[in-house]
Amino acid sequence: MYLIxxxxxxxxxxxxxxxxxxxxxxxxxxxxxxxEFVQTPYYKGEQLIEVTEHNYILGAFERQSGKLVGxxxxxxxxxxxxxxKSFIWGMYVSPEHRRNGLGRKLVNEVLQRAKGLDGLEQVxxxxxxxxxxxxxxxxxxxxxxxxxxxxxxKYNGNHYDEEYMVYWLHTPAKLEYESxxx
Numbered sequence: 001m002y003l004i005x006x007x008x009x010x011x012x013x014x015x016x017x018x019x020x021x022x023x024x025x026x027x028x029x030x031x032x033x034x035x036e037f038v039q040t041p042y043y044k045g046e047q048l049i050e051v052t053e054h055n056y057i058l059g060a061f062e063r064q065s066g067k068l069v070g071x072x073x074x075x076x077x078x079x080x081x082x083x084x085k086s087f088i089w090g091m092y093v094s095p096e097h098r099r100n101g102l103g104r105k106l107v108n109e110v111l112q113r114a115k116g117l118d119g120l121e122q123v124x125x126x127x128x129x130x131x132x133x134x135x136x137x138x139x140x141x142x143x144x145x146x147x148x149x150x151x152x153x154k155y156n157g158n159h160y161d162e163e164y165m166v167y168w169l170h171t172p173a174k175l176e177y178e179s180x181x182x
Contacts, residue, residue: 002102004109007059007071009048014068015057016043022092028155029128030090053117054078057090058109060102069097072106074113076120086114088125091134103137111141115169123167128153128160135163143167 007015020043023034041047049057060070070093076086088110093103114123125143127134139145147164154160 001063002069002097002105003061003063004058004105005061006051006056007049007068008051011059011068012042012045012048015049015059015071018059018068018071018092018094019090021094022090025095026092028153028158028160029131029134031126031153033155053113054086058106060093060097060106069094070102070106072110074110074123076117084119084121086117086120086123088123091125103134104141107137107141111167111169121169123169125165126152126162127165128162130160138165141167 019037020034023030023032023037027033037043042049054076055074057071057073059068061068071090072088072092073090074086074088077083088107091103091106093106111123114120125138127138129135129148143165144167145163146166149162149164151159152162
């Protein structure tokens with residue numbers, strides 16, 4: 001039904017169409033705005049999507065039509081002291097393709113790829129507390145809440161709180177110690 005793979009540089013136009021849809025349908029759930037996005041080099045056709053094992057956007061493509069209907073970004077920190085961390089961003093599935101496990105498949109694919117990266121220990125993300133479906137998805141996949149920010153985003157006069165979540169690729173020694181002492 002769907003093919004999940006990194007979006008290729010030559011598919012930047014499809015990515016821009018889906019990102020525009022995401023920022024139009026669910027503007028409050030993203031850190032960026034549509035107005036900001038249309039000013040980016042991607043949207044203007046001045047830059048293509050970069051695809052490396054440490055930085056990519058996974059796409060969910062309909063097998064028959066080839067249409068991009070879901071996406072999630074992944075970025076590993078590049079600075080030496082932070083290379084053990086990575087970040088999921090821009091998760092979105094078109095409304096007509098929701099409730100069939102596609103979001104779970106996208107995040108699972110990111111996690112499987114992350115497990116193969118030498119020295120990577122954690123995958124982090126931020127999620128709005130009002131986005132309960134996404135919150136529950138991440139929690140069901142093993143993400144843990146490690147922080148909370150009140151009024152993290154402000155859009156159209158409304159404030160939105162965020163939870164910070166982490167998925168440990170390997171259980172940190174501190175957590176192993178804490179669980180063995182209880």
